[in-house]
Amino acid sequence: MTGSKKTITNKIPLGKSERITVVIANIVLTIFGLIAIFPCLHVVSKAFSLGTRVTAGQVLFWPNGFQLETVNYILTKTSFFTALKNSLIVFALGTFISMITTITTAYPLSKPAFKGRKVISLLYVISMVFFGGIIPAYMVIRTIGIYNTYWACIMPFAIVQFNMFIVKNYFEGLPESIEESAKIDGAGDIRTLVSIVCPMSKPVLATISLLYAITYWNNYFHVMMYTNSTEMRTVQLYLYDIINNGQSFAENLYSGMYSGGVSISPNVTTDGMVAAAVTMSLIPIIALYPFVQRFMIQGITIGSVKG
DSSP states (O other): OOOOOOOOOOOOOOOHHHHHHHHHHHHHHHHHHHHHHHHHHHHHHHHTSOHHHHHTTOOSSSOSSOOOHHHHHHHHHSSHHHHHHHHHHHHHHHHHHHHHHHHHHHHHHTOTTSTTHHHHHHHHHHHHHOOOOHHHHHHHHHHTTOTTSHHHHHGGGSOOHHHHHHHHHHHHTSOHHHHHHHHHTTOOHHHHIIIIIHHHTHHHHHHHHHHHHHHHHHOOHHHHHHOOOGGGOOHHHHHHHHHHTHHHHHHHHHHTEETTTEEOOTTOOHHHHHHHHHHHHHHHHHHHHHHHHHHHHHHHHHHTSOO
């Protein structure tokens, strides 16, 4: 019997109560989405609006009197690029190191045949629940000689126990037959991990990479505590300095001068400068997110179903 086969999909009609539920859910989610996006639009709008209108509070969710002088001031007259360079180094190097330590820790702990597996897992749980304190951590950083270096900003997050357990649980859910086939073909543990386990675990690894990347990018406290040089400031500490020292910036702007006689445009205000700095600092992490966001929900869901 020949002939073309047609696939007919019949959608089950929703009842009246279900339709009402869907409508209400869409309305609530839309409201939550607007609540999240409006503050961001407000900050971006202030970065590109005329200074007089920013000061007068005439900027809402769209630039009022478009101008680029505030952004140009941030990029050329402040240490933004130095802070951005430091953040990118900590962000890239830290994420790479954290992923290596997380994967190499989670893989052996996911194997029931690994001796001491339960004890080591328990130690990670204890270290996740109990923390020695800020002062002991500071003393360790000073003692091992990495104070005021990039390593001081990276080592506290070299492995996050929660992330490691998510990866471990995901590894435990992978078919053992595939790894056994690889071992029969002569692959060792490292080869199996690199060539088989990691490619099969792209969703959870992409998710954890994003979590680590956001942690390093947003890290402010450890940078402030473990560094004391302006040359080591990251973007978050740079933003803190601008916001915290807003009065001194306002005095410079009011006098129309900057660091010894360089004239400042009246379009550059303290609020606009803070908004421009925040806007510029968001670009790298926003650019990264589209590449991994499709793995986000799948990775967290699959990695957390086994205990």
